[in-house]
Amino acid sequence: MKILVCIKQVVDPEKVEYNAQTKTIKRNAQHLMNNPADLSALEFALRIKDVYKDVHITTLSMGPAECESKIKELIEVGCDSCVLLSDKRLAGSDAYSTAYALAKAIEKLGNFDLILCGESSLDGETSIVPPQIAEYLNIPHIAFASNIKVLDLQRIEVERKSKNLLFKFEVKLPALISVKKDRAFLRLPKLSLMIKALSYTPQILSLDDLENFDFDKVGTEGSKTLVDEFVEQKLEEVKCEIYEGLEAAQIDCIADLVMRFL
Amino acid sequence: MEYFLSEEQKIIKKLAKRISDEYVSKVAIKYDKEGIFPRDILDLLAYTELTGVYIPKEYGGFGGGVMEMCLVVEELSRNCAGVAVSYAATALGVYPIILYGKEEQKRKYLPKIAKGELIAAFALTEADAGSDVSSIKTTAEKKGDYYILNGSKHWITNGGEADVYVVFAVTDKSKGPRGISAFIVERGYEGFYCGKKEDKMGIRASSTTELIFEDCKVHKENLLGREGTGFIIAMKTFDRTRPGVAAMAVGIAQGAYEHAVRYAKERVQFGQPLSSFQAIQHMLADMYINIEAARAMLYSTCRMIDSGAKDFSKESSACKVFASDVAMKVTTDAVQMLGGNGYVKDYPVEKMMRDAKVTQIFEGANQIQRNIIASEIIKEY
Ligand SMILES: Cc1cc2nc3c(=O)[nH]c(=O)nc-3n(C[C@H](O)[C@H](O)[C@H](O)COP(=O)(O)OP(=O)(O)OC[C@H]3O[C@@H](n4cnc5c(N)ncnc54)[C@H](O)[C@@H]3O)c2cc1C
Numbered sequence: 001m002k003i004l005v006c007i008k009q010v011v012d013p014e015k016v017e018y019n020a021q022t023k024t025i026k027r028n029a030q031h032l033m034n035n036p037a038d039l040s041a042l043e044f045a046l047r048i049k050d051v052y053k054d055v056h057i058t059t060l061s062m063g064p065a066e067c068e069s070k071i072k073e074l075i076e077v078g079c080d081s082c083v084l085l086s087d088k089r090l091a092g093s094d095a096y097s098t099a100y101a102l103a104k105a106i107e108k109l110g111n112f113d114l115i116l117c118g119e120s121s122l123d124g125e126t127s128i129v130p131p132q133i134a135e136y137l138n139i140p141h142i143a144f145a146s147n148i149k150v151l152d153l154q155r156i157e158v159e160r161k162s163k164n165l166l167f168k169f170e171v172k173l174p175a176l177i178s179v180k181k182d183r184a185f186l187r188l189p190k191l192s193l194m195i196k197a198l199s200y201t202p203q204i205l206s207l208d209d210l211e212n213f214d215f216d217k218v219g220t221e222g223s224k225t226l227v228d229e230f231v232e233q234k235l236e237e238v239k240c241e242i243y244e245g246l247e248a249a250q251i252d253c254i255a256d257l258v259m260r261f262l
Numbered sequence: 263m264e265y266f267l268s269e270e271q272k273i274i275k276k277l278a279k280r281i282s283d284e285y286v287s288k289v290a291i292k293y294d295k296e297g298i299f300p301r302d303i304l305d306l307l308a309y310t311e312l313t314g315v316y317i318p319k320e321y322g323g324f325g326g327g328v329m330e331m332c333l334v335v336e337e338l339s340r341n342c343a344g345v346a347v348s349y350a351a352t353a354l355g356v357y358p359i360i361l362y363g364k365e366e367q368k369r370k371y372l373p374k375i376a377k378g379e380l381i382a383a384f385a386l387t388e389a390d391a392g393s394d395v396s397s398i399k400t401t402a403e404k405k406g407d408y409y410i411l412n413g414s415k416h417w418i419t420n421g422g423e424a425d426v427y428v429v430f431a432v433t434d435k436s437k438g439p440r441g442i443s444a445f446i447v448e449r450g451y452e453g454f455y456c457g458k459k460e461d462k463m464g465i466r467a468s469s470t471t472e473l474i475f476e477d478c479k480v481h482k483e484n485l486l487g488r489e490g491t492g493f494i495i496a497m498k499t500f501d502r503t504r505p506g507v508a509a510m511a512v513g514i515a516q517g518a519y520e521h522a523v524r525y526a527k528e529r530v531q532f533g534q535p536l537s538s539f540q541a542i543q544h545m546l547a548d549m550y551i552n553i554e555a556a557r558a559m560l561y562s563t564c565r566m567i568d569s570g571a572k573d574f575s576k577e578s579s580a581c582k583v584f585a586s587d588v589a590m591k592v593t594t595d596a597v598q599m600l601g602g603n604g605y606v607k608d609y610p611v612e613k614m615m616r617d618a619k620v621t622q623i624f625e626g627a628n629q630i631q632r633n634i635i636a637s638e639i640i641k642e643y
Contacts, residue, residue: 188281191311191324194273248292 037118037181076189092220099132130178278337290342308378321372327568332509339513344467355382383424402431421471442492453478464616511589586621
């Protein structure tokens with residue numbers, strides 16, 4: 001079984017450095033992180049690999065060369081190969097253009113049985129890219145999955161939770177599923193895989209490697225939407241209240257409650 | 263400070279640090295308070311393959327040495343030395359097999375230990391034989407294909423939790439230290455029981471128990487090395503594992519120092535943070551100087567051992583003594599710096615001071631280490 005997971009390298013909100021004059025975000029390697037929802041998707045892929053022997057996991061990222069350092073972390077948890085689509089002509093691509101470029105790269109990379117994406121990226125939050133890729137590839141798509149179960153090598157069961165309802169879908173492969181964030185926490189790396197990652201370089205694709213590529217569909221020019229302005233949001237100062245005399249277990253309960261509303 | 267670790271060693275340290283900061287720190291206070299054995303953390307160490315760092319490659323390990331083992335112990339100890347010692351005690355139990363095991367013994371135990379499927383323990387000390395190791399009284403009498411073990415052991419780390427125990431017993435009383443032999447005893451062997459669990463001052467997450475042998479039958483295949491080599495096996499093992507105690511001490515000291523620095527910068531008295539007072543600044547500077555010196559000594563001792571050097575008892579003892587004394591001093595100063603908050607259990611430095619104390623006592627009390635060092639010095643010149 002061949003699984004592809006799309007993983008974006010986004011700017012870590014805790015380390016973000018914003019230049020108010022040029023209205024740009026610094027995007028150097030130290031500020032990048034793998035998009036959390038995509039890592040949830042990756043964890044689902046790894047769980048399938050835990051159960052089924054012949055599973056090969058490829059990851060696909062699109063971004064500048066700086067992303068390489070973060071892509072190595074995907075090898076550390078058990079991905080078999082990683083691909084980075086990197087090309088200056090992609091700069092400024094919106095969700096529509098990104099989906100087109102990713103779909104073209106997926107076509108180039110071969111026949112995948114299952115394609116997994118995170119529900120959205122921390123920095124874009126459109127949730128458009130996964131369904132759009134599926135449209136380009138002409139395969140079924142289910143969004144916001146909360147669980148994935150492989151029934152056999154041709155079919156999967158996908159669960160989606162929405163408030164008080166649980167949807168269960170049975171989908172024939174190949175299919176594309178976008179996964180809700182925080183549904184699965186990515187596992188720890190293994191020492192031997194971390195050593196493997198030391199010397200691993202992802203396969204780099206440029207647009208020239210893709211077949212029948214329509215260059216008019218990507219970049220700022222090819223995008224259907226345009227970012228007009230970045231405005232820095234000043235967070236309201238959080239008021240802290242102190243409760244005394246709580247037991248550790250009660251604190252854990254409160255922490256759980258708070259997490260549910262985040 | 264840059265210690266010029268290899269890329270692989272840096273990865274081991276980074277991975278152990280991650281487990282320590284993300285998992286151990288969350289359970290340290292609870293496990294200490296309730297005396298909970300950290301099996302969940304050992305499982306994580308197994309999953310990430312850190313359980314095999316010092317086990318030879320041909321037996322499924324990573325193929326590192328004492329340095330790799332110490333890097334893991336140091337990082338775990340930054341948050342909880344009780345967790346660290348539960349990991350390190352397996353190394354103490356396994357080094358006799360690595361050093362003196364027959365091929366079949368190595369093949370039987372090492373791969374499973376590397377994978378974290380088995381944990382080990384080392385059983386030497388008895389109620390009347392602590393510093394004076396050679397006066398142990400547990401006997402192993404040979405009867406046909408078996409040795410029959412009788413007696414009891416005290417203070418055994420991982421007691422009751424371990425699957426494999428290297429046990430020292432007297433096979434020939436008339437020969438003194440040359441009459442001691444080492445055996446591999448598995449949990450579940452008939453006549454082998456776990457006794458009282460100790461209620462300790464520190465490293466409370468670790469399990470320390472008595473072991474009892476009542477006509478316990480151990481097959482002669484489980485003899486380690488030759489009959490009568492037990493004392494040497496114990497001493498050669500300690501030479502390699504004392505740096506582990508030093509690593510524990512460096513880790514505890516580092517953890518206490520990090521808490522102290524943060525506290526000194528936040529706590530305001532007389533209208534200024536504590537860190538602006540020179541008396542406090544000098545304490546912080548001394549902590550740093552001592553920790554770095556201890557770490558430098560520890561790492562160079564590890565490098566010496568792993569280079570294949572023959573004799574390193576003096577160096578191994580010296581780094582254990584120095585680092586454990588540093589840990590005691592640094593944690594005591596950290597408690598002092600936190601004032602009343604240092605003396606209560608809401609802050610981790612109180613635990614660290616309790617944990618530090620044992621590093622001066624076990625694997626040979628510091629007085630005994632000084633005896634070893636002195637006798638080597640006198641032999642040398
Ligand atoms: C938490 C814990 C875990 C342990 N884990 C293990 C384990 O896994 N396996 C194992 O075999 N043992 C273990 N031990 C035992 C440990 O190694 C001994 O406690 C230690 O060697 C000291 O022996 P003792 O406690 O009998 O002290 P004693 O030998 O009674 O010594 C008491 C004091 O007298 C001093 N002293 C003794 N002889 C001399 C001398 N000749 N010159 C100067 N001073 C001297 C000592 O330094 C010490 O301060 C553990 C102990 C503890 C506390």
